[in-house]
Every structure is written in structure tokens, then in C-alpha cells.
Amino acid sequence: MARSKELLPRESLLWIFAAQFVALLPHFARLPLWIVCAWAFAIYWRLEVYRGRRDLPGRLVKLLAITLAVAGLALSYRRWFALEPMVALLAVSFTLKNLELVSRRDAFLSLLLAYFVAATLFVYEQTIPYAFYGVLCALVITAALAAQSGSFSARPRRALGLSAKLLVQAAPLMLLLFIVMPRLGPLWAVPQDASGARTGVSDSMAPGDFTRLSKSDSPVLRISFDGPVPPPEQRYWRGLVYSHFDGRRWSQGFSVDPRQGAEVEWNSRQQRLPEVGPRYRYQVIQEASNAPWLFAMARPLSDTRGVGETADDRLVKKTPVHSRFAYEVRTWPRETLTDAPVLGNAERRRNLQLPATGNARTRAWAAEQRAAGLGAEEISRRLLNFYNRSFVYTLNPPALGADSVDEFLFDSQQGFCEHFAGSYVFAMRAAGVPARVVAGYQGGEWVEQEAYLLVREYDAHAWAEIWVPGRGWQRVDPTAAVSPERIRDGLQSAAEEEFMQDALLPLHRISVFNQLRLQWDMINYRWYRAVISFDSDRQQNLLRRLLGEVSLARLALFVGAAIAAGLAGALLWLWFISRRTRPPVAIRLYQKFCQRMARAGMVRRPGEAPRDFARRVREEKPQLAEVTERITRAFEKAAYCEDPAAEQQLRRLLRRPLTRYRTRKV
Template sequence: MSRGGGIPRISLTWLLVAQVLVILPHLGHLPLWIVALWLGCAGWRIQIFRMRAGYPNAWAKAGLMLAAVLGVLMSRGSLIGLDAGVVLLIAAFVLKLVEMRTRRDALVLIFLGFFTVVTAYLFDDSMLMALFSLLPVTALLAAMIGLQQSSLATQPWPTLRLAGGLLLQALPLMLLLFVFFPRLGPLWALPVPSDKSTSGLADSMTPADIAELSRSPELAFRASFAGPTPDRSELYWRALTLEHFDGRRWSQSNFTQQAAAPSWSKRGEVLRYSVVMQPSSQRWLFALDVAETSLEQTQQMSDFRLQRRLPVERSLIYQVSSWPEALREPQQVAGGLNRTLQLPAQGEPRSRAWAAELKRQHAQPEQLVQALLEHFNREPFHYTLRPPPLGQNNIDDFLFDTRSGFCAHYAGAMTFVLRAAGIPARVVAGYQGGEYNPAGNYVQVRQFDAHAWVEYWQAGRGWVSVDPTFQVAPERIEMGLEEALAGEQSFLEGSPLSPLRYRQLSWLNQLRMGWDNLNYGWQRWVLGYQSAQQLAFLQRWLGRIDGQSLALSLVGGGALLLGLLALWLFKPWQRERDVQRRIFRRFERLLARHGLSRLPGEGPRAYAERAAQALPAQASAIRAFAAAFEAQRYAGQAHSLAQLRGHLKTLRRALPWRLTRVQP
């Protein structure tokens, strides 16, 4: 029997387990005082159950709630916002535990737990998180089952098995609703706070920024091509263009942030592919040059990048068509090029003098560019993530003294020299390459693939892309960062446990690729199953559909599934054909609910007599049913089935509604 406010022991146990499982995924972004609050409330609740403590009075409850509100305010700086709202919800979920007195209170706590489970998807919508969420849901279902007055109220594992069975039974209906129910914006589409955004490219760049990204194994996006996957050396994923230079940092100009469509013409073979982009809290998308997409609220900016109206706060799937050989702005007025010739008024004297010398030696822009590339290839430049520090004139120091750096150093230095020589140029920031996954036939691009290269403008040819890093470390472009850094062993040196560092172990690499392929499928077919994808999927299978046909399909499919589930649960084909015996089975189940199960080999009369002695208040009704059954079953007397059912009904009414456990 239960104590402590009528909450059965098994239900309280599963509630405590459920709270641990619900809170666990939030630990990475919860303040530590929430954990202390739960430990205190859980201990208090256990003492209430053991009758060693009382319930909190009104003043205590008000004080606890006020303390929780102040804790959220101090740890989050506000009570408004998604992050603060989740912390408040979890605090209420914890505090309700000690305030809970009745089964109604327990149900409120359980339903609050279901909602709190969903909030974990605001911070992590991966397949692993989805699988883990089944654990707290099962525990909450077990707590709900434990609230019922049944023989399961004292049996933890049968309660858990029943909860798991209920969850499995709901799976077909869940799949039906997922496929057919109109796609509303999911709860986890809400933006996360800006201080929780994932790492990635920013709207300005210094060499140190790219170096920091190059040490991160976090996923940036995945891309799958409709045809053959291009070579790694051809995969230059544009993110944004940096035109303004202040002597230290490259950043976007005001012009590149305008939505004015640039002039370009499609040439060569088109590449069609889909991208699954991770949350970046930025508005730009990743694509190969020159890109077009039909994604809503997305447009091509003046610098050829794709940009959304709102930041990417959750996984985003979009289709892209790119023309790598496109002719980009072959004609421009002189005023439009001034921004790509901008340099600080002072500084870098040696670089400016060298640019002037190159201009005298090479009359044509392409000749000067080629001379610059040959210089990087011929001179002892070194590719490294551990470059020596640079002084005030950092371009001069890099080009003529240290000669050691990575892509940002080479791209920035080359752009500076080209501008100093009178050639319009700009830095392009994005990602280069990516790891091909044969398990799913797609390319996965990570933060350490961050890269910077150069575009320069020439009349008649427009913008032309060149990569000085290729002249220094071609293995970086053709094979990846790991090969380029093999000599200094600095690849992911801050992540010693990352499986990416052990790709030489074939079994581990295959396991990693397989797991990544599962996550890719989860993002494409589950998280990416939004309105447009749902409509395309249903039209492919059902033809032209509208709202009415979709509703009819949903109702019809639901009715069919519920009918099949009912047949599976009740199994009418397995029902006892002997009506008398079926009625006696009901008699057995009725008494078994009161702890009086029929023993093996025990006859109907002996069973009824034992039950009558255990339940003296209902003895006459028990004996009356047993006598009627014996007379009809064995003596052949003309008792009707209706009379036998009547005796059973009388017994059911005579038994108490509240279940008791009778000692055999």
C-alpha cells in the first residue's frame, strides 16, 4: 500500500527515475543550482514518504518558488527568453515533486515531465537524443501505470514492461501522424540565445580566427550530389566575401551586404546537390560558385553568396544548382571597383614597394597574379597552424620574415599585394574540400575545413578565383588538413579522443562513417521532413492532393491502424468458444484482482470455498456463482447463461471498488 499522500511506492520510484532522465540531457546548459535543488527536493520527498517529514506549507512553497525565480534571474540575467524559460520549467518540474499530495498532482507532474522531455530538442535534435528521450518517456509511463490501483502497484519490472509495450503499440500511430499530419513549425525551430550559437565562420576574419576553426572537429554541413561527386580540389564552398581591410582584420563591406543581384552568365556543366547545414546562427548558406537555390526567404547577394532572411538556428536542408565555370561580372564601372582596391593609408611599406615592382614587371593582371603564385611556390613558405607572432606590419612580417602561416595569411597577403598593384581583389571565406563518406555517398565538411582564398577582377573575365595556399601546401587542397599538418602533428591536437585522429584504423573509421550516415539520414528524412518535403513525398505516392484528401488519408489510415491494433490486442480468434468456461474465466480474473488466484489443479468448488473464506462479506455471492456454475456445467441442470452472468454481476457489485491484497 502507498503512504505519503496516496502516491504508491512504485509510482514515486519511477517519478524520481524519470526526473533524473529528463534533467540529464539539460546538464550542459543548466545552472548547477538546479541539480542541488533536485537533490534537496528528492530527499525531502523520500522523507515525506517515510513519514519523517511534512509537506511544505504555503510560506515554504512561496519561498522555494521565489528562490527559483531569483536563481534563474541571476544565472540567466532575465526571465524572458528560451533559455530562461527552459530553466524555469525544469525548476517547476522539480518543485512540484515536494508539493505533490494526490494522484491528480502526480498526473500533473507526469504531464509536465512529458513537456520537459521535448524541450531537450531545443538544444540537441540528433538521433542519439531522440533515442535517449525514449527512456524518460518510458519511465513517466511506468509512473503513470504505478498510480493505478492494481497488482502492478508493487511490481516495478512488470510496470516497466507494460510501459514499454504501450510505447511500442503507439509507434504505428506515431508514424502515421508523422507522415500525414500537417507540418507545423516544430518547437525546436525557435531560436536559441545568441551566446549558445555554435562555432563557425564570423562576418570578419583574422588569421587567428581561421586557426581556431581549424582545431575544431565540429560538423559544418553535409552535401550529396545528384551525379558524380567532384574531386576534393574542386570543392570551394563559398560562405561570404571580405572586402574591407583595416590593417589587421578583413570584414564585409556595406556593398556586399546588399541584396542587389550581380550580373553573371551560366557556362559549363551544372552541379546539382543538396546540403544539410548545421545551426550556425548566421544568415549565409554554403554553396559552390555560382549558386542558385529555390529555398524560401533566400536570395543571392551582390557578392554571389546565398543568404537567408533569418539566421540558421536549426538544421537546414536546401537544394542548390551551381555553375563553377560561370562568367561573373565581366563588365563593371570604375566606381564599383573602388571598394576592392581599398587599403589603409599607412603601413606595410615593403609589401607596397614589392607590389609596385611587380606592376612594373607585369603589365597584365593575370601575369602579375601568376608571378605572385610562383613566388609562393618557389620561395621557402611553410604551411602551419603554429605560425610565429607578427608585428605591427603583419603583412610585411609574413611575406618577408616569418614566411609561415596558413590559408588566412596567404589569402590576406595576396589580396593586399594585388590591391597595392592596382588590381581589384577580395578575400573569400568558406570551406574547402570535405571528407567523402562512401556509406551514404555524400561529403561531410567540418570546421577544420575552414579556408580562405582570393578573387581578383579582370575586364572581360570578371571575377577569377585563385588559391595561394595550393602553391605552398597542395596536399591541404587535394587531401585535407591532416595531410598538410602531418609533419608537425598539430591536427586536432586539442581533441585527443576524436575518432577523426584515428582514421588509419579501418574498423574504427568504418564504424564512424556508418554512424555518421545514420545521423545524415536522420537529418534528411526526419528533421528535414517539413511542409515542402511532406507535400513532395505525398504527391509522389498519392498523386495530386489537397487538404481534404490529406485529412481523409489521415483519418482513414488512423482508423485502419487502430482497428489492426484492436485485433492484435483482443485476438478474438483466440477467445474461448466454450461460453460457460469463458464466464468462469471472468470469475477467476475478478478474484485474482483481489489477490485470490486459482491454484494449479484446484477445482471450481475448492477455489470458490477458499475465496469465500478469504472474503466473508462476499461469501454468499461467491458460493451462489459457484453453485450455479456446477449445476449447469456438471449436473446438466437447465440454468441459463443469463442467470450465470447475473450471479457474476452480483459478485462484481459486492466486491469493494478499492483493491485489497488478501493473504493466501
């Protein structure tokens, strides 16, 4: 049994539950339902104990609860060393600890767990709303700690006020540490659930996939350029290459996907690139995708740590992109490269692969072109002219059957980008021309105020590449042959009537809403560049601007000066506050009179009113009664009636010492 001075104050119990609630609230959607229900039941039980209706559970009940919790975790999660089960373990710790909240030590341990749970929020998201919510969590948890002192400290205004003061006082030190502390990488990595990607471009493509992406306006990429900005028709942000077709769905195929053994060059392509500088230099901020592929223009090179280049001109990351990720890119247009392109036999076979049967009409058309002895570029030109004459670009294409390519090319002739790219590559392969589908994003909205390109989910796009002897892989976009405004002006302009037509509220058609949305994205962009992406390079650049040269001596001097300035500011503020809180002049003068009376043997009692004090002086010190009455009357007029003449009279009376009043009557 805990000693009485260590027992948990009853008034602080609700604060502990409030701290647990705010820390767990964002995780409720991720946690198994049984954990949320068990946590709520544990709180109910502890409140019943607080009311005296139940007893704390015994050892047997606690052992049973632990056994059930461990079994539930084992059944809910397939692997233990991952972020989700670790957060669940902390939530279970809350639940079990609530069954034995007795002492201050138990409360301190529970609130310490709450700080850890609140910190896990930033593993999932680093956005501004999450940052504000993290501050709220810190405020409530710190208030719960302050409430452990007892009934007065547990009052909401008192606890929250003390918590806010502590956080405000800690903010300058936090900012200083943010600037000067070395930006170390994580000491360990916790795997996250990669079952569902957040960006829509996946590792395979079938008719209708990209059509669904056109219904989302979520940001995907933010791209800032160091130098010239590519024109709209060159803004192709490639991320995946589909080389395998099973008759319905295009996929990366073996030896193309780096997760299945494809070769990746980690920052080693520099020696094979021309000495002439790249045409474009830019930084990409990519939203979480839970996948390793990154997005850049063709023939990219990145010096960002952990980013590599594949043989088919893509960028990949060693680990999946679980949160916003910034990487630097340099791009060389293919026509500027002098190395002679060679297509290996294995790559040729991979990019000529087709199912054994299916889509007979397309195969027959391709056979006619091949029999005519036409080259790759002439076959491509004829196919693009066919698209331009007869096809319609639409966000609502009809469904296709088993022979999807034949039905699209010769029957419906209505489709979205994946229909055009997939049918084009199929026809070119059937004609003996190596071809592949490329997926990523095309275009983007230029944000003039911050000078960056904003690429959204509905900018997802699929196009094609064909192999031309002597020139290598060349980009061909069949969609541009049908709807050139899609490439030049974006999806919203190309399909204005169909764009976001399923939205509950057509807010995209309201200019004010679009401006507000753009302003909010600019705020997020500044937040990420200034705070989230403040890595070691940015830190060194900032310290050089502040110190001139980054050395241990200058850094220590900077930290010392900042701490000294902070202490001086705190002392100045305390002095200013003390000056502002000084009592009025009349009260200070009366206090001076009371000090003189104390030296004369008449001590004013605590809480004794001036009139009562004067009555007691008349009884105990009659020789001082008259002056005490005069000073008391003058004080009451000066303090309560704000009479300047009474204040001046009080000053005159206090100029004469009390000894003069003892010898003669006034």
C-alpha cells in the same frame, strides 16, 4: 486537504522524481548551477517528508522560494523571451512543485511539465542519440503516470511494462500522423543563444584561426548533387567575404555583413541569370552554426524559403542556423554569365582599404609592381610564383608580430591558408588591385554508398578574389601555389605528419575506425533526409507515390484504411495471443467436469484442489464419489505426469453423462 482517494500514493513518489531527472538531465549543462542544486534540495526535502522527518513547507516558505526563484532567473538571464530561460522556468516549476506534491493532480501536473521539458530536447538537437533518449524519457514519464494507481502499479516491472505497451500501441498512429498531417511551420519562434557558433568559420579572421579549425573532424556540410559532381579543384564552398583589415584581423566590414545592413536579394536574382541551365544543382545539409551565413559555390541561387543572395555571391538565411538546415542551390560558373561586370566606386574603395601604416616592406614591393605598369593578373602571377619558390605549408606556423604580413612574406615564410590568403590580398591591394578574402570550406570526402560529399571542420579554408577588368571577380588560391595537394586531395594528405597530431588517440590513422565513422555519418545522413527534413514538399511527393493524386477523399480513404488495418491487426493479434494462452487439454477437460458437477449441485470452491474436491463429493454426493475419484486420478496423471493414456481415459469418462452414474455404480 485533498480527499483520501485523491492523495498521492507514496510508492509513486520516486517515479515522479525519476521522470523529472531523465527530462532534466540533458539540460544540466545549460542550466545555472543554482537551479540544479535547488531542484536536488527540493527532492531531498520531499523525501524527508515522505519518511516523516519533516513537514511540508508553509505558505510563507513557499512565497519566499518563489521570490528567490524569480530573482535568480532575472539575474541569470538578460532576456526572458528565449529558449534557455523558458527551459529554466520549467526546471524551476519542477523545483517548486516538489514542495507541494500531495495529490494525484499535483503528480499529473508535474509529469505533464516533464513531457514539455523532454520535448525541448529536440529544439537543440535532432540527432539519432537524442531521438533514442527522447523515447527513453517518454517511457519513464509514462511509467510514472502508470505508477499513480498504487503499490502494485508502482512496481518497476509493472510500470515500465505498461508504459512500453502503451508506446508500442501508439507507434502506428504516430507514423500515420507523421505521414499525413500537414507540415506546418512553427506558430511562433523562440530565440536561441547565438553567442557561440558551432561551426568554426567566424565573421573575422586572424593568423592562427583556421589552424585551430584543422584540429576538429566534426561534420559541417553534407552535399548531394542532382547531376554532375564538381571536381576537387572546384569544390570551394564560400560563406563569408572579409573586406576590412585593421592591421591584424580581417572582418566583413560594414555593408558586407547582412546583420549590419548589407543588401540581400530574397529569391529575386532569377531574371539576371542566363537562360542556359546551371552547371551544378545540389542540396546542402548544414550543421548548426548560430549564424546566418550559408555555404555554396560561387554565383549561387536558392529557391529555399528564407534564403537570399548577397551582392558578393553568397547565400544567407533570414534567421541564424540554430539547427540542421537543408537548402537547394543552383550554381552558374562566372564564365558562363554574359552580364558585363562593373565595380562601383564604393565597392572599389572597400576592397582597396588598408591601414594607414604598417607592413612597409610589403607596401614597397607592391609599389614596385605598380610602378612597372603591370596589370592585376601579372602582379598576381609574380606573387604566386614567390609563394611557390620559397614558402612552406604547415599546420604549426610560428607566431607573428605587429607587422604580420611583412614577417610572414619575408621572414618566416611558413603558414596555413589564412596566412597565404591574408598576405596575398594585402599585397594586391597595396599594388592598387581590388581584392578580398573569402572564407568557407574547400574539398570534402565523397561517400560513395550514399552519393554525397561530406565536408568536415578541418576542411575550413581561406582564399582570395581579385578584380580583373572585363572579367569581374576571379578566384585565386595562394595555398594552391604552395601545396596543390591540399586542393586536390585534402588537408589530411597535404599535411599527413601534422594532421590531428594533438589528438589524444590517433584514431584517424586506423582504417577500421575511419570506416566506422563514415558508416555512422551515413546513418545520420539517412536519418536527416528521411525524418528531420521531411517537409511539405517531401510529404506531397510521398503521398503522390502512395495515392497517385493527393485529394481530400483519397487522403480520408487512406487514413480510414490504415486505421481499419491497424484494428484488424490488433484483433488478430489478440486472437492469436488467446489461442497461445489456452490451458492444456487435461485442464480444459477437468474444467468441463467441474461445470457438470456444478449443474448437479456440487460447485467447486475457488482454490479448492482436485483431491479436496473429490473428498467433499464423497461426503455430500456419495453416488458420484466413484466417478469423481476415477476422473481425479486420470486428471492428475494427464496433467502432472503427461500420460497420454490417462488423457484418453479422461475423455472416455466425460463422454458419459453424470445421470448414468447416479442410477448405477460404475
